[in-house]
Amino acid sequence: METEKLWQQFKKKLAEVGDFEELEKLRVEFLGRKGKINQLFQKVTSLPPEKRKEFGQEVNRLKGKIQKAFLSRERKIKASLERNLTGKKIDISLPGKEVSLGHIHPITQMKWEVADIFQRMGFEVLEPQEVTTDYDNFTALNIPPDHPARDMWDTFWTKEGYIPITHTSSMQNWIYRHRHPPIRAVVIGRCFRNEATDMGHEHTFHQIEGVYVDKGITVANLIETMRVFFSEFFGKELRAKVRPSYFPFVEPGLELAIECVLCGGKGCSVCKQSGWLEILGCGQIHPRVLEEGGIDSKKYTGFAWGMGLERMIMLRMGIEDIRHFHSGDLRFIRKF
Ligand SMILES: [Zn+2]
Known part of the structure; x- marks a missing residue:
C-alpha cells in the first residue's frame, strides 16, 4: 500500500530528526503545500470513482498520524532543549572551557583579618547601619546641630534628612545603650563623604571604629591596645606614640602614630622622613558622649578610635592610590 510505504518512510526520517530546524524541513517535505501528503491527495482524481473515497480516507488517516507524530516529536525536542540550552549536539570528548573563578575582594579579606585580630583581643565585632540619623552620626557624639566641628565631615543627606554615615562612630551611642x-x-x-577624590581620598571608604569602656581605663590602655593591634596586622613589633589633636567626642583627643612600617623608623618618602606614620584619631571618650549613651561617666571611662581600612591596606601592600579599590579594575583586584 502506498500510504503504508509513506508512513514507514516518514517514521524513519522522523527518528533521525535532531532539532527544530530538521523537524521543519521534514514538515515541509510531508505536510507542505507541495508535500508528499498533498501529492497523494492529487492522485485521487486519477483513480477510478469507486476507489476514490476509500483512498481519500486512507490518506486523511495518514495525515492525522503524521501530524500527531510531529507534535510529540516537537515536545521531545523542546524538553531536551531545556536540558541543553544550546540545542546543539554535544561532543563530550572536547576539552572543557576554562571557568575563571572570582575571589574575595581585598577589602573584605582585610575586614575579616582585622575582625579576627580584635576578636582574639576580646572585642566584639559589629557592622554599622550605613544610613542613620543626625542624632547618631553627630548629636550623640557631642556635635550639636550648630557646632562648627560639623564642617570636619562633608556629609551627604537623603531627601528625608537621613545621613549615609560619615564615620563608624555613628554606632557609639547604640553600643553604649545596648551593652554594659x-x-x-x-x-x-x-x-x-561628599568630597573631591584624589590618591588619598575617596567618597566611599571603610572605617574601623573601636571603643573600650570600663572602670579605670586610661590613655595608656589605648596606646598599648593599638600597638598590639598594629604589630599583629603588619606582622612585626611596632612602637606607637600619641600627640594631641581634636575630635568633639573625645577628651583629650589624640593622634596616634606608629613606627613607619616601610623604613622601620629610619625615614622614607612615605613617612616624609619622620620615621612615623600618623594612622588614626583617638582619645578618651568624652564624658558627655558616655552620659548620652546612658553610662555613668563618674564610674566609667573609656577610649575610642577610628581609622581607615584602605589606608592600612595601602601601607601593607604598597598601594599608592586609594581609588583603585572601587575602580572595578580586574588587573588590580587579581593581584590579591
Ligand atoms: Zn618610613
Missing part, C-alpha cells in the same frame, strides 16, 4: 561595661566593641563598615 566592660564594653569592648569594634565596628567595621563603609562610610561616605
Whole structure:
C-alpha cells in the first residue's frame, strides 16, 4: 500500500530528526503545500470513482498520524532543549572551557583579618547601619546641630534628612545603650563623604571604629591596645606614640602614630622622613558622649578610635592610590 510505504518512510526520517530546524524541513517535505501528503491527495482524481473515497480516507488517516507524530516529536525536542540550552549536539570528548573563578575582594579579606585580630583581643565585632540619623552620626557624639566641628565631615543627606554615615562612630551611642561595661566593641563598615577624590581620598571608604569602656581605663590602655593591634596586622613589633589633636567626642583627643612600617623608623618618602606614620584619631571618650549613651561617666571611662581600612591596606601592600579599590579594575583586584 502506498500510504503504508509513506508512513514507514516518514517514521524513519522522523527518528533521525535532531532539532527544530530538521523537524521543519521534514514538515515541509510531508505536510507542505507541495508535500508528499498533498501529492497523494492529487492522485485521487486519477483513480477510478469507486476507489476514490476509500483512498481519500486512507490518506486523511495518514495525515492525522503524521501530524500527531510531529507534535510529540516537537515536545521531545523542546524538553531536551531545556536540558541543553544550546540545542546543539554535544561532543563530550572536547576539552572543557576554562571557568575563571572570582575571589574575595581585598577589602573584605582585610575586614575579616582585622575582625579576627580584635576578636582574639576580646572585642566584639559589629557592622554599622550605613544610613542613620543626625542624632547618631553627630548629636550623640557631642556635635550639636550648630557646632562648627560639623564642617570636619562633608556629609551627604537623603531627601528625608537621613545621613549615609560619615564615620563608624555613628554606632557609639547604640553600643553604649545596648551593652554594659566592660564594653569592648569594634565596628567595621563603609562610610561616605561628599568630597573631591584624589590618591588619598575617596567618597566611599571603610572605617574601623573601636571603643573600650570600663572602670579605670586610661590613655595608656589605648596606646598599648593599638600597638598590639598594629604589630599583629603588619606582622612585626611596632612602637606607637600619641600627640594631641581634636575630635568633639573625645577628651583629650589624640593622634596616634606608629613606627613607619616601610623604613622601620629610619625615614622614607612615605613617612616624609619622620620615621612615623600618623594612622588614626583617638582619645578618651568624652564624658558627655558616655552620659548620652546612658553610662555613668563618674564610674566609667573609656577610649575610642577610628581609622581607615584602605589606608592600612595601602601601607601593607604598597598601594599608592586609594581609588583603585572601587575602580572595578580586574588587573588590580587579581593581584590579591
Ligand atoms: Zn618610613
